[in-house]
Amino acid sequence: MTTIGWIGTGNLGKAIVERLLSQGYQVVLYNRTKKNAASLLDLGDTWCDSPVEVAKQAQLIFLCLTGPQATDTILWSTQTSLKHQLQAHHCIVDISTIAPDMAIELSNRLNEYGTSYLECPVSGGAQGASAGTLAAIIAGPQAVFDKYQTVIQAFTLQVTYVGEAGKAQKLKILNNMAESINLLGAIEVLSTGCKLGLDVATMEQAFMSCRGRSAYMQVALDFLKSNETSHVGLDVRCKDMALATEHIGSLAHLPMSQLAKQLFDTTYGQFGPKGDQCDYFELLTRHN
Numbered sequence: 181m182t183t184i185g186w187i188g189t190g191n192l193g194k195a196i197v198e199r200l201l202s203q204g205y206q207v208v209l210y211n212r213t214k215k216n217a218a219s220l221l222d223l224g225d226t227w228c229d230s231p232v233e234v235a236k237q238a239q240l241i242f243l244c245l246t247g248p249q250a251t252d253t254i255l256w257s258t259q260t261s262l263k264h265q266l267q268a269h270h271c272i273v274d275i276s277t278i279a280p281d282m283a284i285e286l287s288n289r290l291n292e293y294g295t296s297y298l299e300c301p302v303s304g305g306a307q308g309a310s311a312g313t314l315a316a317i318i319a320g321p322q323a324v325f326d327k328y329q330t331v332i333q334a335f336t337l338q339v340t341y342v343g344e345a346g347k348a349q350k351l352k353i354l355n356n357m358a359e360s361i362n363l364l365g366a367i368e369v370l371s372t373g374c375k376l377g378l379d380v381a382t383m384e385q386a387f388m389s390c391r392g393r394s395a396y397m398q399v400a401l402d403f404l405k406s407n408e409t410s411h412v413g414l415d416v417r418c419k420d421m422a423l424a425t426e427h428i429g430s431l432a433h434l435p436m437s438q439l440a441k442q443l444f445d446t447t448y449g450q451f452g453p454k455g456d457q458c459d460y461f462e463l464l465t466r467h468n
């Protein structure tokens with residue numbers, strides 16, 4: 181089986197690596213903060229001290245990183261960035277959600293090393309990764325996609341292949357706008373239900389059987405029931421809405437999207453980078 185190189189073991193990366201291990205893949209990994217990968221090393225993954233070490237041990241390398249700064253550090257800007265080891269046999273599969281223009285630039289720049297690049301943003305969260313039910317949108321050369329799709333299918337249920345560079349990230353950013361609006365709407369409905377004295381189990385049964393149901397109604401319900409992390413940080417949500425603003429130019433003509441961005445930014449202002457995407461619940465409670 182292909183040895184997989186993995187860089188970035190945050191909320192999503194960790195869950196996908198666990199899934200790959202459960203499917204029998206050998207994974208060699210690097211993360212900026214080693215202790216954040218400790219649980220994976222306990223499961224039998226091989227630790228690499230730098231991105232360069234990952235590229236020495238694996239041809240297929242996944243990135244699952246916060247955004248542009250992290251990507252730049254891992255690929256280009258340090259003594260141990262991947263660029264020092266990249267060759268024609270390497271393929272970078274980028275799980276991160278990044279700007280479409282940046283994806284096109286990465287593809288072109290990596291091609292100078294002969295290295296292939298696939299955009300592979302996903303949806304479905306850590307839960308979907310664990311269950312192998314993520315949805316992926318993929319752009320890049322068809323032959324490269326064909327070569328590696330078996331590995332990608334180890335953690336996905338649905339794959340939409342769109343070919344043209346930048347297009348997968350464009351679709352993902354628009355999908356994230358819908359996710360963000362849906363999540364905030366679900367939180368407002370559930371928060372209001374609680375205030376009106378409705379219990380969560382009854383709301384779950386009613387809303388998830390009626391047309392109020394959505395994937396993000398379930399995310400909000402799960403957060404309310406467990407009061408544990410939803411495995412998506414507020415910083416990731418704010419980044420997603422910032423990417424949408426940057427790509428579209430302005431959200432001024434899209435009031436729902438603009439308001440979603442403002443609400444996540446306000447929540448981030450209160451809860452900071454360690455906050456959860458569902459902390460809007462707490463903000464509503466404080467203000468009511």
Ligand SMILES: NC(=O)c1ccc[n+]([C@@H]2O[C@H](COP(=O)([O-])OP(=O)(O)OC[C@H]3O[C@@H](n4cnc5c(N)ncnc54)[C@H](OP(=O)(O)O)[C@@H]3O)[C@@H](O)[C@H]2O)c1
Pocket residue numbers: 187188189190191192193211212213214216244245246247249250251253254275276277278302303304305306411412413416
């Ligand atoms: N969470 C989800 O459910 C989900 C779903 C779909 C798409 N995504 C996308 O997947 C990507 C990862 O999301 P996540 O939720 O896993 O994020 P996360 O939990 O915040 O993890 C971010 C990862 O990036 C690394 N990183 C951050 N800044 C870095 C830097 N300057 N240099 C090197 N490494 C750096 C972090 O390393 P440290 O451990 O050292 O901080 C960590 O491994 C994002 O692009 C997100 O939009 C996430």
